[in-house]
Amino acid sequence: MPRELVTVQVGQCGNQIGWRFWDLALREHAAASPDGVFDEAMSAFFRNVDERYSVPRDVESFVDGSGASVSKVASLRARAVLVDMEEGVVSQVLSGPLRDLFDESQVITDVSGSGNNWAHGFCEYGPQYGDAILERVRTALEACESPQSFFVLHSMGGGTGSGLGTYILGQLHDAFPELYRFVSPVFPSEDDDVVTSPYNTALALAQLSEHADCVMPVENGALSSIVDRAATLAGRSGASSRATPGAASAQAAAAERKGAFDSMNELAARMLTGLTAGMRFPGPLNVDLNEITTNLVPFSGMQFLVPSLSPAVTMAAAGVRRAQGRGGRGRAPTVGSRLLPGEPRSADALFSDAVDPSNALLAVDTPAHTYLACGLLARGDVLVSDVQRNIERLRSTMQLAWFNPDGFKTGICSEPPLDATRSVLALSNNCGIANTFRRMRGSFARLYTARAHLHHYTDMMGEDGTSGGASGFFGGAEETFSRLIDDYEHMDASHTPPDDWAAGGDQAVLAAIGLAGGRSGDPAPGPRAVAGGAAAARAPLGRRGV
Numbered sequence: 001m002p003r004e005l006v007t008v009q010v011g012q013c014g015n016q017i018g019w020r021f022w023d024l025a026l027r028e029h030a031a032a033s034p035d036g037v038f039d040e041a042m043s044a045f046f047r048n049v050d051e052r053y054s055v056p057r058d059v060e061s062f063v064d065g066s067g068a069s070v071s072k073v074a075s076l077r078a079r080a081v082l083v084d085m086e087e088g089v090v091s092q093v094l095s096g097p098l099r100d101l102f103d104e105s106q107v108i109t110d111v112s113g114s115g116n117n118w119a120h121g122f123c124e125y126g127p128q129y130g131d132a133i134l135e136r137v138r139t140a141l142e143a144c145e146s147p148q149s150f151f152v153l154h155s156m157g158g159g160t161g162s163g164l165g166t167y168i169l170g171q172l173h174d175a176f177p178e179l180y181r182f183v184s185p186v187f188p189s190e191d192d193d194v195v196t197s198p199y200n201t202a203l204a205l206a207q208l209s210e211h212a213d214c215v216m217p218v219e220n221g222a223l224s225s226i227v228d229r230a231a232t233l234a235g236r237s238g239a240s241s242r243a244t245p246g247a248a249s250a251q252a253a254a255a256e257r258k259g260a261f262d263s264m265n266e267l268a269a270r271m272l273t274g275l276t277a278g279m280r281f282p283g284p285l286n287v288d289l290n291e292i293t294t295n296l297v298p299f300s301g302m303q304f305l306v307p308s309l310s311p312a313v314t315m316a317a318a319g320v321r322r323a324q325g326r327g328g329r330g331r332a333p334t335v336g337s338r339l340l341p342g343e344p345r346s347a348d349a350l351f352s353d354a355v356d357p358s359n360a361l362l363a364v365d366t367p368a369h370t371y372l373a374c375g376l377l378a379r380g381d382v383l384v385s386d387v388q389r390n391i392e393r394l395r396s397t398m399q400l401a402w403f404n405p406d407g408f409k410t411g412i413c414s415e416p417p418l419d420a421t422r423s424v425l426a427l428s429n430n431c432g433i434a435n436t437f438r439r440m441r442g443s444f445a446r447l448y449t450a451r452a453h454l455h456h457y458t459d460m461m462g463e464d465g466t467s468g469g470a471s472g473f474f475g476g477a478e479e480t481f482s483r484l485i486d487d488y489e490h491m492d493a494s495h496t497p498p499d500d501w502a503a504g505g506d507q508a509v510l511a512a513i514g515l516a517g518g519r520s521g522d523p524a525p526g527p528r529a530v531a532g533g534a535a536a537a538r539a540p541l542g543r544r545g546v
Contacts, residue, residue: 003148004044005276005289006140007080008168011114011121011161013186014153015082015089020262021153021269022078022098024418028273032281032415038076041280046101047077047143076101079144081136083168085110085125085160106140108133114159118200119460119473121163122207129164134171141176149180149289151272152212156204157188157197166207173211180289182275183212184268187362189221190439196453198443202477205440209480213293215304216271216427218361223264226359230263230316263316270315270417271307271361274425277379277413284384287377287411295409296373296429298401302487305375305427308360310353311343311420318419343420347382351390354424355398362436369432370399370492373407377425380416387412402497431492434485441481448474 009018022045029042038048078101084090087109094102108129114120141147150172154165165185172181185208188197208215278287297303309315344350353359354376357366378387387410400407417423447453454470461470 003146003279004079004144005149005151006137006144006147007078007151007153008083008137009080010083010152010154010165010168011158012084012086012089013155013158014161014165015084015093016261017153017184017265017268018080018082019093019098020265021272022080022101024266024269024273028418031418044276044280045079047079049075049077078102079140081106081108081133081140083108083133083164085121085164086113087111106136108136114163116194116196116200117159117456117460118163118203119457121159121165122167122203123460125160125164126167130167130171133168134175137172147179149182152181152183155186156201157186157192157194158200162200162204166204166211169207169211180213180293181211182214182216182289183208184216184218184272187217187219187436189219191221196456198440198447199453199457201440202444202481203473206477206480209301209484212303214297216307217304218268218271218307219363220264222361222363223267224260226267226312226316227260227263230313233313233317267309267312267316267361270309271425274309274377274379274417274423277415278377278411281413281415283411283413283415285387285410285412287409291409292375292427296375296427298372298404298429299487301483302372302429304429304433306360306362306364306366306430306433308354308356308426308428310350310359310424312359314343315417315419315423347386348390348393350382350422350424351376351394354426355394355428364430364432364436366428366430366432367397369430370401370495371407372401372429372431372491373404373409374398374429375409375427377411377413377427378422379413380420380422382412382422384412401491402495431488434488434492437481437484437488441485444477444481
């Protein structure tokens with residue numbers, strides 16, 4: 001039986017991605033179960049409730065001929081909590097076509113916003129709304145039979161998503177430590193127009209590093225690049241970034257940009273549905289979410305996975321067409337039917353595209369750096385032999401960590417994605433992400449060295465002895481950057497083992513990568529026990545002392 005997931009979407013960006021995610025999940029399950037049966041696959045994301053009661057109750061299920069527990073769809077409720085400190089996006093969700101998926105008991109909003117200030121979201125709104133948010137989460141969990149994980153969706157560059165979003169993440173870590181915390185944050189692009197984004201990103205990253213089990217970041221620049229290519233495939237060019245000239249075209253240009261952002265958000269949503277497909281639908285190689293963290297996160301503190309999709313452009317083009325009003329519900333073609341425009345012509349091309357940086361949702365030059373581990377999650381018309389053949393083929397082209405030459409996690413789900421006959425989601429724990437952190441640290445350092453805009457943060461953080469105040473938060477952010485960059489670059493430079501490591505057993509392997517000295521039963525340490533490492537980075541970071 002699939003286990004349930006509760007999604008917590010925070011801030012404007014988190015709720016916009018969540019909007020596309022729930023739309024995609026509904027269409028996906030409608031395509032898989034056109035007769036309107038609420039089955040175990042659907043229960044991972046939704047409740048099936050009877051609204052005749054003042055407090056809606058779950059519809060009783062029955063066992064069908066195959067032995068599965070099913071019921072007829074009555075009224076679906078998303079297993080979700082919606083949080084924003086402005087009302088705009090959440091109000092659109094509650095008044096839009098997906099409004100029946102949510103009720104007021106799942107929503108927390110304010111009207112003032114966080115002013116693009118992490119400290120406002122974390123230090124002000126966190127303590128103010130933390131208990132109420134946690135109560136909403138508990139209510140969602142009580143409606144689950146066997147909850148497994150949280151999905152947390154938020155941005156890094158704004159105030160509510162970065163600040164309140166990471167405050168909530170810390171609450172989930174403390175209150176429900178047995179449940180996995182998967183986070184999909186939106187990293188800022190190099191040309192981000194929020195002046196305080198470097199501060200927000202740095203402070204949020206320190207919390208992510210401490211409290212998330214698995215982080216799958218996406219980036220507007222990478223998403224925009226894919227949607228630009230998709231727009232050409234869909235029948236026109238320049239959907240995401242090129243403005244339509246002329247004042248008379250301003251309205252059309254605004255609509256075009258909105259459609260492009262919807263398509264970008266849908267790409268992020270497809271990553272989430274691809275990640276969970278193996279636990280929701282049958283297949284020859286199903287993958288549960290706990291296997292993702294076990295197999296793709298070899299060291300504590302190095303839980304950042306680069307997601308990429310194939311065929312990304314084909315699926316994004318379908319989103320562009322729907323945004324233009326030219327698409328249907330996006331039912332998947334039947335296996336063996338004619339491939340859609342842009343789809344790879346062979347399984348080998350599908351897998352090659354999945355690890356191509358041009359199809360990544362975060363701009364990382366993965367081929368130039370070491371893979372600590374790589375997940376390949378296929379859907380649709382893909383055979384076990386296709387997976388096995390391509391692992392051997394890709395292994396020869398990838399720079400795999402010497403201590404983990406078999407570091408692949410694979411899965412096959414028989415249910416195809418929408419808008420394609422087959423797909424592959426790649427999740428790469430790749431050392432190239434150090435360059436992303438280095439770029440973020442550079443932007444942060446330029447502001448922090450000049451102490452620009454710093455008073456907006458220090459006024460809210462204070463200098464009390466519980467949290468360490470502003471110096472503790474900002475010092476912890478600097479330490480987190482240093483640790484992440486040092487750890488990933490250290491692993492990237494460790495191409496070959498020492499000559500004598502094989503004779504020394506496990507301890508020699510640990511020593512070779514800087515892990516010697518850990519006590520049995522301790523959580524897995526980072527790849528080097530360096531001064532100012534994980535413990536030093538986390539020590540000053542408090543969540544309650546504000």
